[in-house]
Amino acid sequence: MLMTLSYLLLAGLTNGSVYGLIALSLSVIYSASRVINFAQGEFVMLGAMSAVLFLVTLALPWPVALVAVIVVSVVVALGLDHGIYRPLVRRKAEPLTIMIGTLAGAIVIYGSAFLIWGPEPRFVPPVLSLAPIRLGFLISNAQQLSLIVLFFGFLALTWFILYRTRFGLSVRATGVDPKVALLMGIRSERIVQFTFIYSAAMSGIAGMMIGPLLGAHVSMGILITVKGFMAAILGGLGSPFAAAAGGLAIGMLEALMAGYGTSLYAEPAIFVLILMVLIVRPYGLLGDYEAERR
Amino acid sequence: MTVERNSGPLLRLENVVQKFGGLVAVNNVSFEIRKGEVKGLIGPNGAGKSTTFDLVTGVRPPTSGEIHFNGIRVTRQPAHTRSPMGMARTFQIVRLFRGLSVLENVQMGMHPAFPDGLLPSILRSAERRRQEAESRKRAMKLLDFVGLADRAGERIETLTLGQLRLVDIARALASGPDLLMLDEPAAGLNDAETRNLAEMLALLKKRGMSMLLVEHDIDFIMSACDTVVVMDHGTKIADGTPAEVSRNREVIAAYIGRRAADVTV
Incomplete structure (x- = not known):
């Protein structure tokens, strides 16, 4: 009984870590730009698919492959920034328009990946061992645990950057009032570019690590975006940490629903829950009013 | 009174014009701020003082005319390049983070x-x-x-x-500005807060800070400023010490009405 619960919670924690990383990414970009990046999940896909390329096809050692995955994510993120975000912002597009622009970006990334890799799912070789590790009565493996470590690691790093550096102060100020931040000499474009790059790198790494557990295929991105978005909305889009917590909550719920009910109802149940939460707390469970206006 | 000092003025507006469509919001306005001078900018509603302030702070470039700061032409420099140059501003509707x-x-x-x-x-x-x-x-x-x-x-x-x-x-002071530009700093403040603000500005002035003050509150501006520019319908109608300006017929006319001006003088 307790054992089942513990297993479910561990599985929930693992999936929740991935959702949490996406929610964290979405929220970091949102805090600086008031834009939801619908292409965020594509970076997880790119991470997983290019990991196959680097680890299997090119047979690179994993630290090199990791760097290569980060480079791919960053290059694509720069493309998104220069190809979609900047041109739209400079033409004074509304955040909603830019959001649709990122959706277009997601389709372009997905389409290109489809041309390169085709529709077949790929097996992503694990970077770390899949050999069972005993944690008391729980059995896990290094790959799975690394995702959880990654999630909390990035959470800590994000907190440090945002709240303990001058740069983070500029990021937060830009999110509150980009016009006044500009008058203080902070170019919001530079800040937003950083959030795109940083989030893409996080998601790419997450993709490389979740690949062996989920399997990889070129159309996995949009589902992950949707889950991450739900997580961010549930927790509170305005705060990266609330959004990340929302990811954990969704991962746990999903696992518990699948374990005790049937996974068939997991998603509708989560949607209903999110709806109910948003009716009571429109800015998310832990969200602040800051999501309200630019 | 202002101390006359070396070199050129800190800020100089030359025949600045701002048109919005057919409306001339600022009509050929020129004035200077010397180093250490506190200059007030007043006028009835719609006089063009806020527009003038926007031109000086770089919110938009003027239709014609020139603005020089510290001997550099800043007429068309965007707002965000002005803070590193030594111009800092506050906002009428406070915009903090x-x-x-x-x-x-x-x-x-x-x-x-x-x-x-x-x-x-x-x-x-x-x-x-x-x-x-x-x-x-x-x-x-x-x-x-x-x-x-x-x-x-x-x-x-x-x-x-x-x-x-x-x-x-x-x-605004944190950037270590040469010129502090205040947009209606007393608006919405109660008497005690206004007095406190006036004391602070006086202290800043004593430390040699140059300031441009846009204000509605005439008493506030008359006591805080060395010199005052008065605008009406987009045109500068007076420029001088508070004492000079408050005796100016056109100023009285603009504020109280033509007939009152005839009666008072």
Whole structure:
């Protein structure tokens, strides 16, 4: 009984870590730009698919492959920034328009990946061992645990950057009032570019690590975006940490629903829950009013 | 009275014109601010003083005319390049960063002096740590100056309007400006807050700060300024000491009406 619960919670924690990383990414970009990046999940896909390329096809050692995955994510993120975000912002597009622009970006990334890799799912070789590790009565493996470590690691790093550096102060100020931040000499474009790059790198790494557990295929991105978005909305889009917590909550719920009910109802149940939460707390469970206006 | 000093003026407007479609909001306005001078800009509603202020702060470039600052032509320099040049402003509707602490808000004003590259921020070289400590120290000193040192750690939302205006001024001062431009700093303040503000501005003036003050409150501006520019219908109608200006027929006419001017004089 307790054992089942513990297993479910561990599985929930693992999936929740991935959702949490996406929610964290979405929220970091949102805090600086008031834009939801619908292409965020594509970076997880790119991470997983290019990991196959680097680890299997090119047979690179994993630290090199990791760097290569980060480079791919960053290059694509720069493309998104220069190809979609900047041109739209400079033409004074509304955040909603830019959001649709990122959706277009997601389709372009997905389409290109489809041309390169085709529709077949790929097996992503694990970077770390899949050999069972005993944690008391729980059995896990290094790959799975690394995702959880990654999630909390990035959470800590994000907190440090945002709240303990001058740069983070500029990021937060830009999110509150980009016009006044500009008058203080902070170019919001530079800040937003950083959030795109940083989030893409996080998601790419997450993709490389979740690949062996989920399997990889070129159309996995949009589902992950949707889950991450739900997580961010549930927790509170305005705060990266609330959004990340929302990811954990969704991962746990999903696992518990699948374990005790049937996974068939997991998603509708989560949607209903999110709806109910948003009716009571429109800015998310832990969200602040800051999501309200630019 | 202003002390006459060397060199050229700190700020010079030359025949500045701003048209919005057919409307001439600012019509051929020229004036100067010398170093250490506190200049007021007043006029009835719609006189064009806010538009003039926008032109000086770089919110938009004028239709024609020139603006020089410290001998440099800044007519078409965008607003965000003016803070590093030594021009700092406050806002009529206070625009501070919500969610940030009072101290952090003041630190934001120092941006040009304290570059914020990410890598150095994370790597935290000894130099960078020294800079961050210095930035906090300077921000604390400014908060101390405006009398809000004890609120440094609180979120900005917890402050009253009067206090917010003081933080706005501290933030503007944080860039170490040569010219401080204040957009209706007394608007919405109660008497005590207005007196407090006037005292602070007097102290700043004593320290040699040059200021441009746009204000509705005539008593406030007459006591705070060395010289006053009066505008009406987009045109400069007077420029002189408060005493001179308040005897000016056109000024009285603009404020009270033509007939009153005839009666009073």
